[in-house]
Amino acid sequence: MTSKELEIKAYESRRLILDGVHAAKCGHPGGSLSCVDALTVLYFDEMNIDPADPKNPDRDRFVLSKGHCAPALYATLANRGYFPKEDMLLLRSIKAHLSGHPDMVYVPGVEFSTGSLGQGISGAVGMALAAKHTGKTFRTYAVLGDGEIEEGQCWEAFMAAAKWKLDNLCAFIDVNGLQIDGSTADVMPSEPLDRKLEAFNWHVIKINGHDYDEIKAALKEAKTVKGQPTMIIMSTTKGKGVSYMENAVGWHGKAPNDDEYAVAVNDINAHLKELGVEVDG
Amino acid sequence: MADKKATRAAYGEAIVELAEKYPELVVLDADLAAATNSNKFAKAYPDRFYDCGIAEANMTSIAAGMSTVGLKPFTNTFAIFAAGRAWEQVRNSIAYPHLNVKVVGSHGGPSVGEDGATHQMNEDIALMRALPGMTVVVPCDAHEMRLAVEALLNYNGPAYLRMCRYATETVTAEIPGYKFELGKGVTLKDGSDVTIIATGITVPFSYEAAKILENEGISARVIDMHTVKPLDEELVLKAAQETGAILTVEEASTIGGLGSAVCELLCEKCPTPVVRHGVPDEFGRSGTAAQMLELYGLTPEGIAAKAKEALKLKK
Numbered sequence: 001m002t003s004k005e006l007e008i009k010a011y012e013s014r015r016l017i018l019d020g021v022h023a024a025k026c027g028h029p030g031g032s033l034s035c036v037d038a039l040t041v042l043y044f045d046e047m048n049i050d051p052a053d054p055k056n057p058d059r060d061r062f063v064l065s066k067g068h069c070a071p072a073l074y075a076t077l078a079n080r081g082y083f084p085k086e087d088m089l090l091l092r093s094i095k096a097h098l099s100g101h102p103d104m105v106y107v108p109g110v111e112f113s114t115g116s117l118g119q120g121i122s123g124a125v126g127m128a129l130a131a132k133h134t135g136k137t138f139r140t141y142a143v144l145g146d147g148e149i150e151e152g153q154c155w156e157a158f159m160a161a162a163k164w165k166l167d168n169l170c171a172f173i174d175v176n177g178l179q180i181d182g183s184t185a186d187v188m189p190s191e192p193l194d195r196k197l198e199a200f201n202w203h204v205i206k207i208n209g210h211d212y213d214e215i216k217a218a219l220k221e222a223k224t225v226k227g228q229p230t231m232i233i234m235s236t237t238k239g240k241g242v243s244y245m246e247n248a249v250g251w252h253g254k255a256p257n258d259d260e261y262a263v264a265v266n267d268i269n270a271h272l273k274e275l276g277v278e279v280d281g
Numbered sequence: 282m283a284d285k286k287a288t289r290a291a292y293g294e295a296i297v298e299l300a301e302k303y304p305e306l307v308v309l310d311a312d313l314a315a316a317t318n319s320n321k322f323a324k325a326y327p328d329r330f331y332d333c334g335i336a337e338a339n340m341t342s343i344a345a346g347m348s349t350v351g352l353k354p355f356t357n358t359f360a361i362f363a364a365g366r367a368w369e370q371v372r373n374s375i376a377y378p379h380l381n382v383k384v385v386g387s388h389g390g391p392s393v394g395e396d397g398a399t400h401q402m403n404e405d406i407a408l409m410r411a412l413p414g415m416t417v418v419v420p421c422d423a424h425e426m427r428l429a430v431e432a433l434l435n436y437n438g439p440a441y442l443r444m445c446r447y448a449t450e451t452v453t454a455e456i457p458g459y460k461f462e463l464g465k466g467v468t469l470k471d472g473s474d475v476t477i478i479a480t481g482i483t484v485p486f487s488y489e490a491a492k493i494l495e496n497e498g499i500s501a502r503v504i505d506m507h508t509v510k511p512l513d514e515e516l517v518l519k520a521a522q523e524t525g526a527i528l529t530v531e532e533a534s535t536i537g538g539l540g541s542a543v544c545e546l547l548c549e550k551c552p553t554p555v556v557r558h559g560v561p562d563e564f565g566r567s568g569t570a571a572q573m574l575e576l577y578g579l580t581p582e583g584i585a586a587k588a589k590e591a592l593k594l595k596k
Contacts, residue, residue, distance in 0.1 A: 057350075057351070061349075063346075103378075104349075104378050105378050105379065111349065112345070112346065112349065112374075112378075113373065113374070113377055113378040115373070116369060116370075116373040116374075118338070119338075119342045119345075119370055119373060119374045120342075122338070122339045122341075122342030122343050122345075122346065122370075122374070123342050123343070123345050123346035123349075123374060124346060125339075125343050125346060126342065126343035126344060126345060126346020126347040126348075126349075126350075126354075127346040127347070127349060127350055128346075129331065129343065129346070129347060130346065130347040130349075130350035130351075130352050131350065133307065133328075133329075133347070133352065134350065134351070134352070136350070152338075153336075153338045153339055153342070153370075156333075156334075156336035156338060156339035157339050157342075157343075159334065159336070160333060160334070160336070160339055160343065163334075164331075
């Protein structure tokens with residue numbers, strides 16, 4: 001896909017994220033909007049997947065380790081055709097399958113149940129290790145949050161991935177700089193992430209997480225790396241695409257009310273129109 | 282009686298013996314392979330053994346990930362870390378999506394001995410039993426352990442396998458008609474006055490206790506409840522109806538484990554006097570395994586005395 005086509009898909013997914021969180025009256029829009037561009041490139045351009053055959057043993061795997069950003073994963077899966085987009089309106093509803101955090105049992109396309117931070121990356125390490133063990137050539141991808149990496153388990157997983165030279169594993173850290181209690185720099189400083197990951201024997205690539213060319217190039221580079229897992233450290237804007245949510249810590253885990261939702265939809269639609277997409281409402 | 286052997290030793294041999302038959306079996310450890318006895322497997326099948334270092338949380342979630350690709354991972358560490366430190370990983374990474382991972386907790390209970398309270402895991406049966414869909418198995422001797430391992434390899438779902446450091450006698454090999462089936466307790470000895478329902482290494486002690494009681498004219502039934510969850514309700518109810526008094530015995534806390542499981546069942550379906558015997562609501566201390574078991578009365582004599590208490594409650 002061209003970068004423009006990917007951008008259109010990403011903004012369609014942003015609209016679905018907002019539809020879902022608004023309908024649920026709760027959820028996590030901020031971090032969903034910061035990582036959805038990476039998810040879009042993975043699901044629409046990079047990964048070897050087939051929504052019609054979601055259990056194919058040779059498919060690439062994706063784990064959303066920052067599981068609270070389930071709206072981004074569900075929106076991407078719906079947009080990619082794993083289940084109807086209308087299901088997003090039943091996000092977090094007792095009537096449907098889209099629970100508050102990703103559920104691998106009930107949601108087609110979800111590879112690992114996450115939500116308890118730090119566990120997803122270990123699960124992804126297990127998948128990549130199992131691929132090596134069984135001689136399978138599928139790749140495993142994961143997205144972590146920059147707050148999530150405060151969990152010690154992440155660093156246990158980083159050590160293990162390097163020990164077993166998992167060059168079939170490529171993870172992202174979504175560095176949007178904010179977590180529930182404030183800026184990550186204030187709550188628990190984690191920089192310099194690149195030097196830390198390099199010291200953990202990962203191949204590190206730093207990119208702008210909203211630049212589709214850079215995401216694509218990083219994923220391409222990751223596939224050429226031998227004997228090391230790759231970490232793509234992506235600088236992002238929390239709440240990206242919705243004017244009043246951008247870089248606002250309050251939108252970590254809060255749903256827009258009807259008026260705010262209208263503004264958000266307007267922001268997304270305006271961007272889609274700029275991209276030449278006809279939108280209604 | 283056969284020679285004494287620890288269930289962990291039997292486990293170490295079983296996974297090696299079953300490795301060829303079950304090629305999906307992979308074994309993970311967290312730097313305790315010599316103690317958990319997974320080192321024999323590591324030596325025989327180095328390409329199927331993954332040492333995760335001292336990082337039990339990571340090991341537990343890695344195993345979950347591996348199982349999604351079709352492998353049958355067994356994780357190994359001390360019970361305190363398997364069920365304690367990594368409890369939430371067992372809950373969310375393994376039990377919640379009902380993945381095919383076997384969590385093996387070695388060194389359960391006070392018979393860990395000299396290492397003391399930090400390493401004597403008394404709460405693991407309660408912690409694991411509380412998880413929805415979790416199977417909890419506590420084999421009582423070396424013979425039963427071998428059969429339990431193969432049964433768990435054939436069971437597609439999450440399970441906790443508890444084993445012991447302390448070497449004990451094998452009783453199940455000499456029981457006529459003995460058969461191991463997950464979720465089905467085994468009546469080792471029939472009796473009509475009281476039933477002793479035991480799990481783990483307290484089963485051979487209970488078997489001996491029944492002989493002491495027999496000499497005193499008390500007919501005690503002995504049930505080996507190797508699977509604490511799902512509990513063999515039918516067998517417990519039958520024992521309650523036929524003997525009218527129950528003693529539960531476990532080398533674990535009396536809060537939340539086998540004793541609680543039996544009481545939960547009986548209070549709702551067949552109210553019956555029950556005495557729960559095990560580790561009281563306190564932390565352990567250093568001592569030899571034998572001294573620790575003696576301290577808590579987890580000996581044939583101690584169990585026989587408790588059985589008489591249960592008998593006194595009978596109306």
